[in-house]
Amino acid sequence: GAVVSQHPSRVICKSGTSVKIECRSLDFQATTMFWYRQFPKQSLMLMATSNEGSKATYEQGVEKDKFLINHASLTLSTLTVTSAHPEDSSFYICSAQVGSPGNTIYFGEGSWLTVV
Amino acid sequence: GQQVMQIPQYQHVQEGEDFTTYCNSSTTLSNIQWYKQRPGGHPVFLIQLVKSGEVKKQKRLTFQFGEAKKNSSLHITATQTTDVGTYFCAGPSGNQFYFGTGTSLTVIP
Numbered sequence: 001g002a003v004v005s006q007h008p009s010r011v012i013c014k015s016g017t018s019v020k021i022e023c024r025s026l027d028f029q030a031t032t033m034f035w036y037r038q039f040p041k042q043s044l045m046l047m048a049t050s051n052e053g054s055k056a057t058y059e060q061g062v063e064k065d066k067f068l069i070n071h072a073s074l075t076l077s078t079l080t081v082t083s084a085h086p087e088d089s090s091f092y093i094c095s096a097q098v099g100s101p102g103n104t105i106y107f108g109e110g111s112w113l114t115v116v
Numbered sequence: 117g118q119q120v121m122q123i124p125q126y127q128h129v130q131e132g133e134d135f136t137t138y139c140n141s142s143t144t145l146s147n148i149q150w151y152k153q154r155p156g157g158h159p160v161f162l163i164q165l166v167k168s169g170e171v172k173k174q175k176r177l178t179f180q181f182g183e184a185k186k187n188s189s190l191h192i193t194a195t196q197t198t199d200v201g202t203y204f205c206a207g208p209s210g211n212q213f214y215f216g217t218g219t220s221l222t223v224i225p
Contacts, residue, residue, distance in 0.1 A: 034213070043204065043218045044159070093158055097213075104149065105206070105213065107158045 003027055004096050006108030013084055013115055020080045021111045023094030029074035030096030034105070035067075038091045050077055084115040122205060122216040130224050135195050137219035139188040139205035146208045148181050148188040153218075154201040195223045 003026040013019045023033060032051050036044040048064075050056035050071035058064045066088075068080040077096075081088055093110040097103055119142045129135050139148065147166040151159035163172055165181035165188065172179045178191040188205050200223050205216040 041202075041220060044215050046213075046215070095159075104161055104164060106161070107151075110158045 004030075004094065004106045004108040006094050006111055008111060009109055010112045011114070013113070015085055015115055016083055018080055018082045019084055019113060020078055021092055021094070021113075023077045023079070023096070023108050025075045025096045025106070028096075028098055030077075031074070031099055032097045033071055033077040034095045034097070035069060035077070035079050036093045036095070038093060038110075040091075044093065047079075081113065084113070086115045089113055089115045120205060120207070120214045120216040122203075122219050124219055125217065126220045126222070128222045128224060129195050131197060132194050135192040135199070135221055137190050137203050137205075137221075139190075139216050141186045141207065141209070141214070143209045144185050145214075146185075148179075148185075148205055148207045150179060150188075150190055151204045151206060152201050153204065157201075159204060192221075195221070197223050197225055199223055 005024045005026055007022045011019055034049055035047045037047055038044050046059050047062045048056040048058045048069050050069050052071050052074045056069040066082055071077040091110050091112055094108040095105045097105050122137055122139050127135055147164055149164045150162040152162055153159045163179050165179055168185050169183045170181045176193045180189045190203055192199055202218045202220045204218045
C-alpha cells in the first residue's frame with residue numbers, strides 16, 4: 001500500500017528555536033497533504049491543507065506565521081514550527097491524499113515534538 | 117460548522133464482549149472512512165463505505181453507512197486484546213475532510 005514517511009519521529013528543542021518536520025509520500029504523488037496536531041487521548045485536529053505549488057490553507061485559530069507549511073513538490077511537504085514554546089509540544093501527523101477529497105488518506109508515522 | 121461526533125468517547129469491555137462505536141455527521145458525507153490508531157501509533161486506514169446503507173465486513177468487524185449518509189457505525193464481535201486503540205470515522209463533505217472525535221477502546225483480558 002501507499003507509504004508516507006515522516007521525519008523526525010521525535011525531536012526535542014529549546015524554547016525560541018524553530019523545528020522542521022518533513023512529510024514524504026514514498027511511492028505515490030500526493031495531490032494534497034494535510035497536517036494535524038493531536039493532543040493525548042484526543043482526536044486529530046486539522047491544522048492546514050496544502051496543495052503542491054500553492055499556499056497552504058490554514059484552519060481557523062492556527063497561526064500561519066508560526067506554523068509554516070511548504071509543499072514544494074508532489075512528494076514532499078514540510079511543517080516548520082517557528083519560535084517554539086512549551087505549549088507547542090505535541091504529536092504532529094501529516095497525511096497525503098491522491099486526487100479528490102473522497103480518496104483514502106495515508107498517514108505518516110507522526111512526530112513527537114517536545115519544547116523545553 | 118461541520119462536526120463529526122462519535123460516541124462513546126471511551127469504552128472498556130471484557131475480552132470476548134462486543135463493541136460498537138457510532139459516528140454522526142452534521143452534514144452529508146460523500147463517503148465514510150474508518151481508521152484505527154493504536155496507542156503511540158498513527159491512524160491506519162481500515163475501510164471505506166460509499167453507498168447509502170452499505171454494510172461491509174472484515175472478519176469480526178462490521179461497518180455500516182447510514183441511509184442519509186450522515187452516520188455510520190463500527191461493530192466488533194467478540195473483542196480481543198489486539199482490538200485496543202482509538203477508532204476514528206472520517207469523511208469528505210465538499211472540499212473538506214473531517215475526522216470524528218474518536219472512540220478509545222480498552223479490552224480487559
